[in-house]
Amino acid sequence: MNCVQYYEQPPSYEKFLHHHLIPNLPALIGPSLTAEWEATKSWVTVEQDKSDSNRSRRIPNYEHLRTIYGSCKVQVADCNDRYFTDQKRSEMTFDDFVDLWQKDTGKSRFYLKDWHFVQARPEIKAYEVPKIFEDDWLNGYWVGRKMADGSEDDYRFSYMGGDGTFTPFHADVYRSYSWSSNICGVKKWTLFRPGQEHLYKNKRGDLVYDIRNVDPLEFPDFERAERIVLYQKAGETLFVPSGWFHQVENLGPTISINHNWTNSTNVEKTFESLANDLVDVRHAIDNLEDEMSPLEFVEQCQDLLHVHSGWHWKLFIEIAQSAVDRAGEESRPGREFEYECLRRVIKKMEDNEPLLIKYFEYKSLDCLDQLKHTIKYGL
Numbered sequence: 001m002n003c004v005q006y007y008e009q010p011p012s013y014e015k016f017l018h019h020h021l022i023p024n025l026p027a028l029i030g031p032s033l034t035a036e037w038e039a040t041k042s043w044v045t046v047e048q049d050k051s052d053s054n055r056s057r058r059i060p061n062y063e064h065l066r067t068i069y070g071s072c073k074v075q076v077a078d079c080n081d082r083y084f085t086d087q088k089r090s091e092m093t094f095d096d097f098v099d100l101w102q103k104d105t106g107k108s109r110f111y112l113k114d115w116h117f118v119q120a121r122p123e124i125k126a127y128e129v130p131k132i133f134e135d136d137w138l139n140g141y142w143v144g145r146k147m148a149d150g151s152e153d154d155y156r157f158s159y160m161g162g163d164g165t166f167t168p169f170h171a172d173v174y175r176s177y178s179w180s181s182n183i184c185g186v187k188k189w190t191l192f193r194p195g196q197e198h199l200y201k202n203k204r205g206d207l208v209y210d211i212r213n214v215d216p217l218e219f220p221d222f223e224r225a226e227r228i229v230l231y232q233k234a235g236e237t238l239f240v241p242s243g244w245f246h247q248v249e250n251l252g253p254t255i256s257i258n259h260n261w262t263n264s265t266n267v268e269k270t271f272e273s274l275a276n277d278l279v280d281v282r283h284a285i286d287n288l289e290d291e292m293s294p295l296e297f298v299e300q301c302q303d304l305l306h307v308h309s310g311w312h313w314k315l316f317i318e319i320a321q322s323a324v325d326r327a328g329e330e331s332r333p334g335r336e337f338e339y340e341c342l343r344r345v346i347k348k349m350e351d352n353e354p355l356l357i358k359y360f361e362y363k364s365l366d367c368l369d370q371l372k373h374t375i376k377y378g379l
């Protein structure tokens with residue numbers, strides 16, 4: 001696998017399922033997929049080249065974007081300021097961000113990322129979720145659901161930034177898939193297939209931050225990691241599979257819309273990722289283990305997992321239940337396939353986490369029993 005399959009027209013769901021979701025391989029889809037989106041039409045404008053009247057380029061329609069989103073609060077990363085494995089972020093209004101963006105000629109620093117832009121203005125229908133990405137357990141669970149504090153969560157984002165802004169080397173949260181549609185500009189993606197993770201870490205276990213600047217003394221094996229470089233042009237959509245590490249660099253002013261998502265085809269990977277996070281959490285508070293009962297310790301770990309990863313096992317099970325409850329939707333692999341994936345996950349959970357199962361019983365949490373019942377007897 002050293003290149004990414006390109007589709008002029010989006011493939012059928014069946015083809016996407018068997019050639020990309022199940023084998024966990026990337027795909028790039030041509031601009032026909034996004035041609036009719038409101039964002040494609042109104043978020044960009046054409047600028048004539050001052051020195052050559054025959055040439056023009058598409059740039060962000062800054063004024064239009066300000067009219068819609070100007071007063072919204074956004075988080076902006078400073079690409080010149082590393083903060084642990086990410087970039088330092090600060091909060092400002094969208095208008096203030098666009099001021100910085102427009103001033104920032106040459107290499108840009110400020111990158112508006114992971115912006116929950118649908119939540120900011122839900123009445124604006126800037127895009128449509130493509131059919132092949134519709135089977136989405138994360139947004140299917142979260143969208144429209146209020147959390148305890150009244151806020152909502154979702155995994156629907158926009159990214160905006162000038163030439164040179166970038167996202168450091170990472171794999172996506174919970175080993176989720178992502179799809180990313182470029183509205184304007186070009187994104188350079190460097191993708192690393194799974195199975196090479198041992199090459200990315202230094203002696204302390206820290207990960208490479210910027211693949212353009214890796215100290216060979218600190219990361220002597222990184223150069224051996226196989227990679228695929230691709231340039232995603234305006235209108236194109238990239239499917240990033242589960243657990244593929246990647247770095248993204250923007251060429252020219254760039255705007256994209258993306259979702260993180262999971263479904264039955266990567267639920268086992270999501271489970272493994274959360275199980276690994278739980279190992280870290282347990283390790284971080286193992287000094288407390290002797291001070292409490294085993295079930296109290298399980299509870300502490302679950303609470304901390306929620307803070308650290310945004311999920312715990314109860315939520316994971318509820319997300320799966322909500323997905324199986326919505327069975328019958330189009331663009332899904334079929335009930336038996338989904339139940340089989342969940343059976344494997346539940347077996348792992350029961351084999352590896354006997355205390356957790358006891359904890360559910362002790363707390364009278366019936367989510368796991370309910371999910372097992374659905375999988376056994378159907379809805």
Ligand SMILES: O=C(O)CCC(=O)C(=O)O
Pocket residue numbers: 159166167172178179180187240246248249256258
């Ligand atoms: O566009 C970017 O800067 C990052 C996007 C990304 O990492 C993703 O879609 O998974």
Ligand SMILES: [Fe+2]
Pocket residue numbers: 170171172178246
């Ligand atoms: Fe990513």
